[in-house]
Amino acid sequence: MTTTTYSVSGMTCGHCTAAVTEEISKLSGVQQVSIDLNAGGTSAVHVTSESALEESAVREAVDEAGYELVAS
Template sequence: MSTTTAYSVAGMTCNHCVASVTEEIGLIAGAENVSVDLVKGGTSRVTVTSADALDRTLVAAAVEEAGYQLVAAA
């Protein structure tokens, strides 16, 4: 059974941002699907489906690696 969790990410402005965040989160073990609802210049919603709940610190680190900031659970 999969788990779906939504996160709020600040700073994304374009499709390249979406691709970077999607790629970095997708590298986390157990991540199965990442979708982004882009809000240019605002807080975007990133929804992650995974085999089990992901460690929030790993998700935050992945988002930061992509150059953005995890602000709160959506």
């Protein structure tokens, strides 16, 4: 198992976190998604998966939910 933290901008509420969680959870190998919501800036998205995920796949999932993955 590996846990990676991503920064996502634009999330401000529970609906936002639910949308991002739903899209990332669809990725192969994802076991858990948890989000530390920061309405004033970027939010931390913690993804636990069987192995490291391709950042491009996470970026596409976040985009599909309507938000933006912030480059690290």
